Amino acid sequence: MHELLLFASVPVHQHHELLQQLTGLTAMQPRHLVERRLIFKAYRKPGLVTSRVGGSQDLQQSGDLQRVNKMLNGGMFYTQVVGPVSESDFSTSGPADPDTQMEGMDESKPTAQGTSTYDYEQQPWKLEFRDIPEAGTRSAVTSRVMASASLPCGDIIPSMNAWGYSFVTEYVVEGDVFIQNDIVIYLHRVLHYPSGEQEHREPRRHLPVLKEMTPLEKSGSYVLQASINVLDGSNQETMKTASQRLFGLREQLKSAVRLEQADRLSLDTRAK
Amino acid sequence: MSALTSDQIKVLEQSRQRLVQLTRSLGSLIASLNQSDPLPPWSSLQSQASIISNNLVSVSEHLSDHRDLLSSLVAYPGPDYPGRTQASTLEQLLRTKLDPRVQDWVARGRTAGTEPPAVDASNLNSSAIAAAAHAQKPLSETELADLWEWAPIEANQEARRRNWGGNFTLEEREAGIQNVVTGLKRQLEDDEGSEDEEEEEEDEEGEDEMEVVGVHRKSGGNGFEFEIAPHHAHAVEPVVPLADILRYMTTGRMQ
Numbered sequence: 439m440h441e442l443l444l445f446a447s448v449p450v451h452q453h454h455e456l457l458q459q460l461t462g463l464t465a466m467q468p469r470h471l472v473e474r475r476l477i478f479k480a481y482r483k484p485g486l487v488t489s490r491v492g493g494s495q496d497l498q499q500s501g502d503l504q505r506v507n508k509m510l511n512g513g514m515f516y517t518q519v520v521g522p523v524s525e526s527d528f529s530t531s532g533p534a535d536p537d538t539q540m541e542g543m544d545e546s547k548p549t550a551q552g553t554s555t556y557d558y559e560q561q562p563w564k565l566e567f568r569d570i571p572e573a574g575t576r577s578a579v580t581s582r583v584m585a586s587a588s589l590p591c592g593d594i595i596p597s598m599n600a601w602g603y604s605f606v607t608e609y610v611v612e613g614d615v616f617i618q619n620d621i622v623i624y625l626h627r628v629l630h631y632p633s634g635e636q637e638h639r640e641p642r643r644h645l646p647v648l649k650e651m652t653p654l655e656k657s658g659s660y661v662l663q664a665s666i667n668v669l670d671g672s673n674q675e676t677m678k679t680a681s682q683r684l685f686g687l688r689e690q691l692k693s694a695v696r697l698e699q700a701d702r703l704s705l706d707t708r709a710k
Numbered sequence: 711m712s713a714l715t716s717d718q719i720k721v722l723e724q725s726r727q728r729l730v731q732l733t734r735s736l737g738s739l740i741a742s743l744n745q746s747d748p749l750p751p752w753s754s755l756q757s758q759a760s761i762i763s764n765n766l767v768s769v770s771e772h773l774s775d776h777r778d779l780l781s782s783l784v785a786y787p788g789p790d791y792p793g794r795t796q797a798s799t800l801e802q803l804l805r806t807k808l809d810p811r812v813q814d815w816v817a818r819g820r821t822a823g824t825e826p827p828a829v830d831a832s833n834l835n836s837s838a839i840a841a842a843a844h845a846q847k848p849l850s851e852t853e854l855a856d857l858w859e860w861a862p863i864e865a866n867q868e869a870r871r872r873n874w875g876g877n878f879t880l881e882e883r884e885a886g887i888q889n890v891v892t893g894l895k896r897q898l899e900d901d902e903g904s905e906d907e908e909e910e911e912e913d914e915e916g917e918d919e920m921e922v923v924g925v926h927r928k929s930g931g932n933g934f935e936f937e938i939a940p941h942h943a944h945a946v947e948p949v950v951p952l953a954d955i956l957r958y959m960t961t962g963r964m965q
Contacts, residue, residue: 607962655949656950
């Protein structure tokens, strides 16, 4: 799968307006989305065969398998594990009321937790692999190879470790999704977990109060991302059509935001 | 019918040159309005307008200076004029009445010219005649003069009653600033900031943004698809560049 993307930075004062404009443009209400995103980084396991000498004889490999091989054995990449959460999964209040405090909730954190129904064991996860955007593309869109796969619910650290990935950090992305024909428009921003907590070596089992999450961009600005997924990236025709669609959207939004190609190196997923 | 003297030919040549200049400067103004996006800065528009008006003045001076000659001249085709190939030019030269479109312009110009108060008023001061425009009649010259005489003094007096600077007026401060309904969610500080306390627009995200109605970003010819993003009084531009945000989202690091 290929992914074609355009990005724009949206100042916070324009956010509400842009939501309305996008609602009008796409003729749909925004779908609010909150996601936990865990960043994993590949590390080379000792003794792992990293390159397949003479692998070119293995012509039976399907494109997907090649990609998986590349992902696992070739270059080392950052990859993301994304878990959708709802706002009700976050704690409802700061200091917990002892009466409503559930037993055993506090075992991993000394800080008081509010009540929430969040169950880490039931959290669904999806592995999202993104390659570094293609270099020197003719068109002015970011295009990159992507692949996604569902993971088992709950604690995914052991399985990720088994695949040679170590946990780096996690953050929350909140935003709104619009769909216009083939284009997915995602107006989102990154939220940090409240500072003051100790560095986490593994994903949090409890979610803090949503209001205490601080935006990565201090002014609270948003990122507008318009993307189209193309199943067959080698087909120049469909790639071109998809880029044209994105350019059409860029033209329609021209007076509101400037959608642009992202800096390729800022989307560099290679682990060094 | 006597032939033209060289002086008279010179006069004709001068009028041609001035008209050419006028068309050229009009053309450049039209081109800059059509082509540049956003619109060119007002200073350049104004200088172009003043060039055009200078051209107009010089044309009109020239025409009135040589009125006697120009009104007595008659055009007729010479025997060696290529009447077959240049028929349309010939018709233009020989027509005695104006083009119907031009005639309309002239008629409009004449009506505007015979009502000097209306023209003056709309040129001079649009806000001062708002009341008059409401009543559908323009202010007379004397009324306008009165208005101009009255306004600066009155504005000055009003201004002196205020202690400028700060978020609150003296009256508001004396009555206690905590009672002032600003319509803002953030707290205004008492000692600095802007004076304006506008009605805040509906505010769902908890952002304190104010919309100045009617102020729009210039955007040339593309105002069709969308309402142009309004200018905000408290625009907060993002501090972190987009590339850094994307980098963080990709690798969990800013660098």
